[in-house]
Amino acid sequence: MTTANDLYEERLERILTAVRLERPDRVPVVPLGDSFCARHQGVKLSEFCTNPELSNQVMLKCFMELGEVDGIQHTNFYVHNLSTAWLSRLKIPGRDLPEDELWQVDEVELMSESDYDAIINDGFRPFIERFYLERLDNLGEKLPVFFMSVPSAMQAMKDHGIVPFSPAIVTIPYELFCGGRSMHQFLRDLYRIPDKVQAAMDVAIRDMIEDARMMCGMIKPIAAWVGGWRAASEFISPRHWQRFVFPYYKQMVEAVVEEGVIAVLHFDSDWTRDLEYLRELPAKRIVFSPDGSTDIFKAKQVLGDHACIMGDVPASLLSLGTVEKVEEYCKRLIEEIGPAGFILAQGCDIPPNARPENVAAMIASVKKFGA
Amino acid sequence: MRIILVCGFLGSGKTTMIRELAAHMVRAKGRRVVILENEVGEVGIDDLFLAGEGFQVKGILGGCICCQLTGEVTAAVNEIGREFSPDAVVIEATGVARPGSILKVLLKYGEGIEAVTVVDMVDAGRWEMLSEVVPGLILGQISESDVVLVNKIDECEDELVENIRALVAAENPAARIYAVSAAQGLPSAILEEFGEGGEQEVSCALSEKEKSTPEEGASCDA
Numbered sequence: 001m002t003t004a005n006d007l008y009e010e011r012l013e014r015i016l017t018a019v020r021l022e023r024p025d026r027v028p029v030v031p032l033g034d035s036f037c038a039r040h041q042g043v044k045l046s047e048f049c050t051n052p053e054l055s056n057q058v059m060l061k062c063f064m065e066l067g068e069v070d071g072i073q074h075t076n077f078y079v080h081n082l083s084t085a086w087l088s089r090l091k092i093p094g095r096d097l098p099e100d101e102l103w104q105v106d107e108v109e110l111m112s113e114s115d116y117d118a119i120i121n122d123g124f125r126p127f128i129e130r131f132y133l134e135r136l137d138n139l140g141e142k143l144p145v146f147f148m149s150v151p152s153a154m155q156a157m158k159d160h161g162i163v164p165f166s167p168a169i170v171t172i173p174y175e176l177f178c179g180g181r182s183m184h185q186f187l188r189d190l191y192r193i194p195d196k197v198q199a200a201m202d203v204a205i206r207d208m209i210e211d212a213r214m215m216c217g218m219i220k221p222i223a224a225w226v227g228g229w230r231a232a233s234e235f236i237s238p239r240h241w242q243r244f245v246f247p248y249y250k251q252m253v254e255a256v257v258e259e260g261v262i263a264v265l266h267f268d269s270d271w272t273r274d275l276e277y278l279r280e281l282p283a284k285r286i287v288f289s290p291d292g293s294t295d296i297f298k299a300k301q302v303l304g305d306h307a308c309i310m311g312d313v314p315a316s317l318l319s320l321g322t323v324e325k326v327e328e329y330c331k332r333l334i335e336e337i338g339p340a341g342f343i344l345a346q347g348c349d350i351p352p353n354a355r356p357e358n359v360a361a362m363i364a365s366v367k368k369f370g371a
Numbered sequence: 372m373r374i375i376l377v378c379g380f381l382g383s384g385k386t387t388m389i390r391e392l393a394a395h396m397v398r399a400k401g402r403r404v405v406i407l408e409n410e411v412g413e414v415g416i417d418d419l420f421l422a423g424e425g426f427q428v429k430g431i432l433g434g435c436i437c438c439q440l441t442g443e444v445t446a447a448v449n450e451i452g453r454e455f456s457p458d459a460v461v462i463e464a465t466g467v468a469r470p471g472s473i474l475k476v477l478l479k480y481g482e483g484i485e486a487v488t489v490v491d492m493v494d495a496g497r498w499e500m501l502s503e504v505v506p507g508l509i510l511g512q513i514s515e516s517d518v519v520l521v522n523k524i525d526e527c528e529d530e531l532v533e534n535i536r537a538l539v540a541a542e543n544p545a546a547r548i549y550a551v552s553a554a555q556g557l558p559s560a561i562l563e564e565f566g567e568g569g570e571q572e573v574s575c576a577l578s579e580k581e582k583s584t585p586e587e588g589a590s591c592d593a
Contacts, residue, residue, distance in 0.1 A: 182381075183381055183466070183467065184380070184381045184382050184466075187500065187501070187504045187505060188500060190504050191500040191503060191504050192500075230467070233507070234469070234507050234508065234511070235467065235505050235507060235508045236504060236505055236507070236508075237503065237504060237505070237506050237507070240504055269467075273507075293472065315442055316442035316445065316476040316479075316480065318442075319442035319443075319446065320442045320445060320446065320476070320479075320480040321480075351442060351443070353442065353443065353446060
């Protein structure tokens with residue numbers, strides 16, 4: 001009889017084989033869905049996003065009902081975590097929004113220009129502790145609920161034979177500062193006071209890497225999300241990207257990999273221009289995960305012998321397309337990006353209004369086309 | 372149903388332009404107009420003001436989760452079409468959006484759309500900074516638009532405005548370019564262009580867009 005542990009080992013090996021750029025017995029499928037899972041299970045977003053234990057149960061139940069997944073990217077969801085990656089307040093369903101509306105980042109200027117000086121002179125950690133306390137409504141007090149729930153959430157997935165793939169999330173100073181300053185102020189800073197911004201980034205990245213190492217040591221994840229959204233190549237000039245973005249990703253990814261953890265480059269928007277740079281990151285220890293905006297077929301050409309590729313069924317296809325169109329696109333991905341070195345997933349996150357039959361078709365396609 | 376998709380970087384004057392345009396379309400032309408807001412950040416349409424003016428305003432979420440919402444604009448447009456049967460839907464895109472990516476989904480899955488016009492607001496006052504730091508975004512928005520409004524010209528020297536006009540024309544030779552100060556009122560030529568139905572002209576634009584819009588998922592032709 002196949003036990004949950006047998007299934008877990010089989011699925012883990014399938015995923016790791018893909019990351020090593022070898023050909024698994026079939027292409028693995030490792031989705032991510034938070035608000036979608038809540039809607040699918042009839043759980044109010046207000047409850048789902050503030051209760052990490054509940055979110056874990058909801059994700060598991062949702063994906064197990066929709067098919068046979070090899071892993072799930074996140075183990076649970078906690079809305080306040082978004083503030084740590086954005087340095088922004090949030091609009092939360094049930095508190096600031098109707099109970100079943102999607103949470104959103106309230107992107108206003110919380111961080112001032114003088115905060116760069118504070119980081120440079122006093123260090124990043126004292127700054128961020130004060131920032132959480134004074135400007136993010138004592139965020140530090142809210143986070144332990146989530147971190148304490150992660151080990152049991154990972155175990156719950158393993159108990160069902162499902163790989164908890166990438167429960168840890170890290171990013172670079174660019175994303176934090178861009179969120180904290182607001183995008184238009186931050187771009188102004190890059191133009192007017194680039195040296196000061198860079199000096200603050202150089203201080204911040206040291207503590208951010210130390211925190212990432214500590215998190216990897218505590219949670220012992222298989223992979224960690226290294227997130228990027230506003231730092232995308234499509235937004236900023238090559239000169240700015242090469243100075244303020246890539247060197248920091250390189251440091252962060254190398255640190256994560258040194259901890260024995262796979263780095264998932266969860267990169268939203270279009271990074272096509274700079275794909276070549278990603279070849280400087282550790283080979284066969286990274287997963288490039290675009291959201292449907294980057295040319296994934298170009299990514300295969302540039303990174304195919306260097307990085308596993310994960311994605312990228314577009315959110316709009318899942319919400320507005322048909323089962324036939326979803327199958328057609330998945331087949332193309334499996335055949336052209338895979339079958340070696342490829343993990344099938346949605347681009348970014350499954351949207352809340354995705355059609356369940358389309359998500360089920362995506363999951364089923366690896367058995368249909370991926371062996 | 373006509374779609375007017377208004378893009379442009381954060382703070383470029385989209386909201387000001389939309390308020391004036393919508394007011395003209397409703398008051399002077401008797402059009403039924405719905406505004407769909409999808410902006411990030413603190414600048415946004417004042418729903419209460421517009422409700423007082425008699426427009427329908429619908430908001431959809433912005434912020435970091437726009438990757439989840441690529442289909443949301445189209446779903447909202449379809450819902451608006453069914454619920455209100457408006458003459459026009461004015462969409463305020465997020466300041467970090469490329470209109471092409473919204474159009475790709477809108478043209479593929481949108482219902483009842485007879486014409487689409489893409490308007491880009493270029494912030495002349497911050498041109499130098501934005502074109503140096505985020506040139507891909509700014510030029511991308513210009514190149515994918517039908518109409519480009521070089522805004523905030525009251526904040527700039529005439530020479531700079533002319534330079535910007537020339538650069539815009541070089542980037543998108545087909546675009547209709549106007550230099551404006553939206554806060555002081557839009558020129559009547561612009562209001563008339565949008566106030567009239569313009570279906571014949573923009574329907575052609577729509578079919579051209581359909582031809583040139585890539586299929587779902589990016590592709591590499593190399």
